[in-house]
Amino acid sequence: MKKLIGIAVAVIGAFAVSGIAINRGEPINALWILTAAVCLYTIGYRFYAAWITARVLSIDATRATPAERLDNGRDFVPTPRWVVFGHHFAAIAGPGPLIGPTLAAQFGYLPGTLWILIGSVLGGCVQDMVILFLSTRRNGRSLGQMARDELGQVGGLAAQFGTLAIMIILIAVLGLVVVNAMKHSPWASATVFATIPIAMLIGFYMRGIRPGRVLEASAIGITLLLFAVVGGGWVDQHPVLRTWFDHDGPALAWFVMGYGFIAAILPVWMLLAPRDYLSTFLKLGTVVLLAIAILIMQPELKMPALTRFIDGTGPIFSGKLFPFVFITIACGAVSGFHALISSGTTPKLIRTEADVRLVGYGSMMLESFVAIMAMIAATLLDPGVYFAINSSLAALGGTPEAAVATLTAWGFPVTTDQMQTLANEVGEATLFARTGGAPSLAVGMASIFSSVFGARLLAIWYHFAIMFEAVFILTTLDAGTRVGRFMVQDALGQLWEPLGRTSWYPSVILSSALVVTGWGYFLYVGVIDPFGGINILWPLFGIANQMLAGIALAVATAILLKSGRARYAWVTGLPLAWLAVVTSAAAWQKLFSLDPKIGFLAGASDLAGNLASGVLALDKAAVAGKLMVNLRIDAALTALFLLVLWIVILDMLRIGWRAYRGAPLASAAEAPYQRTQYAEAAGA
């Protein structure tokens, strides 16, 4: 019976995928994509993941996990599988899969969708699960520690550097997204500001009034957040109040930096922990609601399967389909960052090795499903509207009138009236050049929701979606600043011991300020960049993230090679090879492309040339110097990422070669077998 269901799922899935791939010229229904996704995930989980756990990893349910052996009732605690799943998903769920697919939709719906599905089933989910398993077998050692044990000192350092670098770039780009969503929008700004006191209120509620009642607290919090969405509308109507919340980009960037700094030094229970609960529930709730709405409405995708921009001339970001669709999707398919969560915390909770598949593979599947939803929401929009929202005006001719003319000439007809009507409907002054992905996702989500749950509420749904994304982004922003702070304190502690004390206030303030300065710099330059900044920062983030995934997969492959499972090494080796090709190609182009829109260095010299010959407009000339410096810093970072990735890969190959020749190797650091006391887990 189970086999029959499996075969049925496989047939439906194959049908849906080929339906998506073959269907050209006529619009395709979003249900096809939903079906293909659900079927592929089911097959991946039921067959591929099961095969990997049984054959490649040889999961042994009779083996006691570190949670059981080292059980101390504090950090090592054997925990039921769904509780671990909840913990793990909350930690890996971020705004990345909402943004990447929205931007990647510029190539059409097909390439992004295929990579989200294939990349996650064969790459991202596998990475999360394998790293979780390996760390579980090593008493919950972190990725950095495993890299040091298995590859050597260099690998360990590379993993640590990679983490800090990604944090900085990630926070900068997310800050930019939220700034662009709030720019000159009193409604959005008021709503986003209101989320801060709401989260603090919930923090006090959960700490003092009703500890641990998460559902209750979340219900109150979400009600208040919905009220904040409506309240933002009132603020927007009020002639005086609205001016308090009407700010330009640089002002909002300073606000975000100040916020990040304060949030990172406040105790976690006050702001970070409660908002984290809210954002996880919001994400799950919204994604389920979106899926239901798509099932009811069965909307057709208006974006073509492939657009002309696969040739690299796209207005949202420059670069050809290969490699930039992979770099842009990033976290929705493979996220190196998850390897940090899969090692370290989660393994200390796993009660039996049999749970590794659900927690590792399963939660990444859910995360990838979020990315599919974002892709559907972006491709439902009229392509003309989608490009008008997501492209900077500088990329489309400088003015709204020029922008619609350019887009119409490209075959994506749109008018300024149409854009103005839409902006009025969602309660914004303008929707032109609202780069960063959040506003376009919000318009997409609002149009799905309002068509099912009431068409008059478009403005409410739009700002609900903005609030939803902002809540995530702010959580990542202060959690990331905090993580960066720990790393900086760790490093500074080597120089002078007191600086390493995580609770010594002067050290906390100094290290937080250093981290905020790091990402604040990139954020500020992004805000003053007339091309919107996202076109520079997002690819840089994608390269960094995929580099970290490469490091994680290299560690996993090295362990497979060392432990006599070389014939299965392709399970992590193939995704690694693909990521190495993609990341290297993208980094190479970002460094050495002669096209000033793609290459960082070419962009810098192009700016220098234009500045010298005086062809730049005054406002652009004023910021050109800063942009040039920034482009050169970006180039240096890209070169460093590329170097780090290849050092780790070569290290892995060296170890593989030694293992093949039978040369002596540091012994695999797996903890010894001990039989589990959990009889039911052992199946006995």
Next chain:
Amino acid sequence: MRDRTIMQLIRRTSLRCGTRLHDIIKGASGLSAYEQYLGHLHARHPDALPMSREEFFRADVEARWDGVRRCC
């Protein structure tokens, strides 16, 4: 006769699914975390003094955010 068996089967299955769903939601949301902790302590560390509900959730928050705990 047969109908009744089928109805019973449906009722039992849906009841089981409902309970299971409830367990999943309670577990994944962290709602039952304290009860889980008490049960675990009782079973595995019978001589340890359990934390109060308030203390437990304080410790839980500290533990959740100590180190790299958030992704993109």
